[in-house]
Amino acid sequence: MNQTIETILNHRSVRQFKNEALSDEQIRTIVQSAQAASTSSYIQAYTIIGVKDPVKKKKLAEIAGNQSYVEENGHFFVFCADLYRHENIGRWENSDVIHSLESTEKFMVALIDASLAAQNASIAAESMGMGICYIGGIRNDLEAVSEVLELPDRVIPLFGLAVGYPAGDSSVKPRLPMGAVYHEDVYNADEAGMRAELDRYDETISSYYHERTGGKRSDRWTGQMAKMLSGKKRMYMKEFVQGRGFDKR
Amino acid sequence: MNQTIETILNHRSVRQFKNEALSDEQIRTIVQSAQAASTSSYIQAYTIIGVKDPVKKKKLAEIAGNQSYVEENGHFFVFCADLYRHENIGRWENSDVIHSLESTEKFMVALIDASLAAQNASIAAESMGMGICYIGGIRNDLEAVSEVLELPDRVIPLFGLAVGYPAGDSSVKPRLPMGAVYHEDVYNADEAGMRAELDRYDETISSYYHERTGGKRSDRWTGQMAKMLSGKKRMYMKEFVQGRGFDKR
Structure with missing residues (x-):
């Protein structure tokens, strides 16, 4: 087993970080790793916001359900699906791109692109001895997140990624057979x-x-799933997503 | 720069593979790597189909627009968003999960989960000296792909992943600044x-x-994007996705 696969198999979510900010160089390496991921038809339909402002981090932590590790970490990234660039390009090039941008196909493409990039970022960080935690909790209120990060239309925040040096232990959670x-x-x-x-x-x-x-x-896994899914969580999502210009046709 | 980051930054899509099938051991390592990725609330909302049957591979290659490397590779994976397991669990546990399963939120969760897993698989394969190519082309006709792979409702194929030892060269494509x-x-x-x-x-x-x-x-990138997006591609997607029980509310 090579070192990369060891890093991958050794993944666990880290929810307690040392108070040690990532250097600009480390952030650059992580973002460049993200960007190296495959992208559908070269579209690169995502943007990453690095959040340093403590007021913004605090606000995001609240939105995510008071998760302290959203505030306290080495760096906090928010991965966004982004077709705003492409809307601009359509205007510059006199090309009618709106029909495409608003399709379910392109919504999927943007989500997939952003996620491939995020996982590259995660593996890169973990290979440098850091820990990571994806923060789906920001989807509790994407309207509020968009306000904090001043996102234009055709940009949707998907999840956060807390990165930093682990403080304390966590363990690998067994996956489905x-x-x-x-x-x-x-x-x-x-x-x-x-x-x-x-x-x-x-x-x-x-x-x-x-x-x-x-x-x-x-807990049994099936029991956890039945309980979790019986909650009607984040049912505002369809309206929000379409309001931002995605997944409309 | 460590070896993992080197592997990540060295990524290029490989579209010509040696005629050398992956061993079961290699496939297992790649799938286990995929499974080690983070998953939203432990939901593990994806399934991976490994396609070995040459008749099926040929059919998938046709669907993807006659891409020979869908047929000729070391192994071909199809990554699917999957909430079929969870529908069954709801029934077994007498829990009303349908509302959740059909939400845009869970559609996003399944896409993100599957994509994180796929990128882990890609990096694992590349770390072993193999090349990979994502095949979005299967989305040309997901009805046909679902038939080939006998997918039940609440399962959507998202993309293929061709894996194998590279034959010939390809180059790293520059990303956005x-x-x-x-x-x-x-x-x-x-x-x-x-x-x-x-x-x-x-x-x-x-x-x-x-x-x-x-x-x-x-070509300029902006010109490529304007041209690509002016085509109204895969506009059947919304109907297909909703027909399979996703993204309905």
Whole structure:
């Protein structure tokens, strides 16, 4: 196993960081790594906002549900889907691009582009001994996030990425058994097989929580998912996304 | 610069592969790397289909616009957004999850999850000396792809990933200047500044094409984007996505 794969497999979310800001050089390396990711038809449909202003960080932490690690970290990035550049280009080039920009296809492209870039940034940071945590919590209120970061239309914040040197330990969380996630040639939709696989996974997860909480927790994964998904969370999203000019047709 | 960052910055799309199939061990390492990526609230909302059947590969290559490297590679993965598992879990646990599953929020979560996983897979493969190419072309006809891979509802193929040992050379394509993609604290929406930055980038890209084609091509990036986006491509996407149970509310 090479060092890169070791870094990848060793990933855990870090939620406590040393009070040590990343240098400009480190930030540059992370952003350049992000930019090196593949991009659909060279479109590069994303923007990264690095947040240094403590007032803005505090506000973002509140939006994300008072997660202290949004405020306290080495650096905080917000990854955005961005077609604002392309709208401008359409105007400069007298080209009718709006139909495309507002399509579900381009919404997907921008999300995929931004996510590939973010994962490159994460791996780059982790390879330098830092820890990372994705912050989906900013999606609690994207209107407010857009205000904090002064985002124009055709730009949507997708998630934050807290980066820094880990303070304290965290552990690798077991993933679904490979057989549940990886199929060959066709999707194996057999319910009994899936259930058997997820039953085994539930046992793994129960033991994981049991061990780490001295017996206080023993959640099953399927139980967590059923509970989480029964909450009607962030149902404003469709309206917000379309209001910003994405996913309209 | 460490080896991982070197691998990341050295990325180029590879479109010609040696006739050498990946071993099961290599496939396992790549899938495990994919699975190690962060996942929103532990949801793991994706599935990866490895396609070995030459008839299926041929069909996918046709769908993608007769791209030979979809057929000829070391291995071909299709990354899918997947909430089918979670629909089943809802039923097993007597939990009303449908509202959540059909939300734009969860559509975004599934796309982001799948993309983070795919980028880990890519970096893992590249760290082992392989090359990769994302195949957005499968989105030309997702109905047909779903048929080939026998995908149930609540599963959407997003893109392919061709992996294998490179045959022949390809070069790193210059990305947008960092200043165009990375902003600090607020989005810099100043049009004149953006235009100046993109003018400089256009010169870089023109030289890039000029050098590589012996003067035959000298496209500007903005010109490419204007042209590409004026085409109303894959406008069936919204209907398809909603038909499969995503992004409905």
